[in-house]
Amino acid sequence: MKAVRLAKPGGLDKLSLIDMDDPGDPGPGEIRVRLRGSSLNYHDYGVASGRMPAEDGRIPLADGAGEVEAVGEGITRFLPGDRVVSTFFPLWSDGEPPIADFSTTPGDGVDGYAREVVVAPKGAFTKAPAGWSHEEAATITTAxxxxxxxxxxxxxxxxxxxxxxxxxxxxxxxxxxxxxxxxxxxxxxxxxxxxxxxxxxxxxxxxxxxxxxxxxxxxxxxxxxxxxxxxxxxxxxxxxxxxxxxxxxxxxxxxxxxxxxxxxxxxxxxxxxxxxxxxxxLIVGSQAMQRDMVRGMEVTGIRPVIDRTFPLAELADAFAYEESGSHFGKIAIRI
Missing domain, CATH: 3.40.50.720 (NAD(P)-binding Rossmann-like Domain)
Incomplete structure (x- = not known):
């Protein structure tokens, strides 16, 4: 599968499109998601530019949306075919914030969603708003x-x-x-x-x-x-x-x-x-907050404002556009 990796010390010229092994089938408590969309945030730019140093070879992007391809044993919240969107804090289910850093945040402390397929624990995703495109859904995770x-x-x-x-x-x-x-x-x-x-x-x-x-x-x-x-x-x-x-x-x-x-x-x-x-x-929110927001978006009819969409292979160009500050709303990535 295709993915983008970031080499140390960071910088947009250190982003490379690569081929990597398919992650395989989900294990107990996991789901396999075919990613279709992402979007850029200032935090992602901080990692990609090297201002927020990440591990060598990190797969960037905290936002990811797509459809469930398979579910592992014990999964009842998702079914194959469900459209889903990633969570910024996969270990924060509800209640008070349990973490004060980005050690579990995709695209920073762990690999993110600049790739075609991911196998992840169920807490890494919620359902996406009904009727939204994958690029639209991906704007929920962070912004x-x-x-x-x-x-x-x-x-x-x-x-x-x-x-x-x-x-x-x-x-x-x-x-x-x-x-x-x-x-x-x-x-x-x-x-x-x-x-x-x-x-x-x-x-x-x-x-x-x-x-x-x-x-x-x-x-x-x-x-x-x-x-x-x-x-x-x-x-x-x-x-x-x-x-x-x-x-x-x-x-x-x-x-x-x-x-x-x-x-x-x-x-x-x-x-x-x-x-x-x-x-x-504050930094983003919990999975419970995200589920509430998804319902709120469906009821109010809000749709996100997307300025431009770039293919995954042009991720560096998308970050350069973000860096220019000329965008209005979100910059999306098609995977």
Whole structure:
């Protein structure tokens, strides 16, 4: 079967399409999945670029979707022919997070889904939303579930809430769609007027170009009548957090998701304390959360926004496109 491996020390020129042995039949508690689609995330880029060093020969990509070809003894949740999507934390079934690293995450601590076939434990997959393409389903694993957990699970989003999303990457677009479907009002930032226009077409109530308005936090708050938003999906990190605090209401909720502007930096703790705000760090979610999200997508009719699709053989080109920052929504991989 075909697969892509990443050689040390990493870098897009270290990605190679190879032939490898078929994994064979599933054992007890395992399923065999013919993978058909994946999608790219900032985490995947970190591994592929070498910024997040992985084991030599690692198969990248945390997202994977396809159909079950066979099931092992004791499997009752899946049947051959089921369309499935991978989980970011295969050992986190439900409840409190049991892990604080990426040692079990596909494409990082263990081999990922840049390959045609995988045999994996049942916890590595859930059912995919009915009617979705494999490329669409693959967007749930990382970006989709992160947005869902931030707003629905941790944020207890309700109709009438105000939500701020930063930029137009996969998590932010999913957050906009989920918030709008649940009756919330959404505000957004971007450095591109063209992308801001697309966000307004998708239902954003107010937008700000952060390059033209560097002090965008108070501007967002002004759009809410001075109250501030109830939720911030904070994907930027240290360079954007101070503005997000100003955009958020007293007692509001900030989901710290991304490190696009760096891994560490100064946090204006006094401002956050004075405003009684809650800063929640999170990385994706559990299998139970993913099953809930799948049902939510089926009921609301949300479909992910896919900017471009690349074949597996052009994975390096897909990462280069992600690196350019010109995409809107998700970049998909056809396997």
């Amino acid at each position: 989709g579930l992160t947005a869902w957990r931030a707003l629905v699970v941790d944020g207890a989003l309700k109709a009438g809430d105000d939500v701020l999303v930063l930029g137009t990457g996969g998590v932010s677009i999913y957050a906009l769609q989920i918030a709008r479907a649940m009756g919330a009002r959404v505000f957004a930032t971007s450095s591109s007027d063209e992308k801001l226009g697309r966000l307004e077409e998708m239902g954003a109530a107010g937008v700000v170009n952060y390059e033209k308005t560097p002090d965008w936090g108070p501007e967002i708050a002004k759009m809410t009548g001075g109250r501030g938003v109830d939720h911030v999906v904070e994907v930027g990190g240290p360079a954007t957090l101070a503005q997000s605090i100003q955009a958020c209401r007293i007692g509001g909720h900030l989901s710290l998701i991304g490190v696009l502007t760096g891994r560490s930096g100064e946090i204006p703790t006094a401002a956050m304390m004075a405003r009684h705000q809650r800063l929640q760090g």
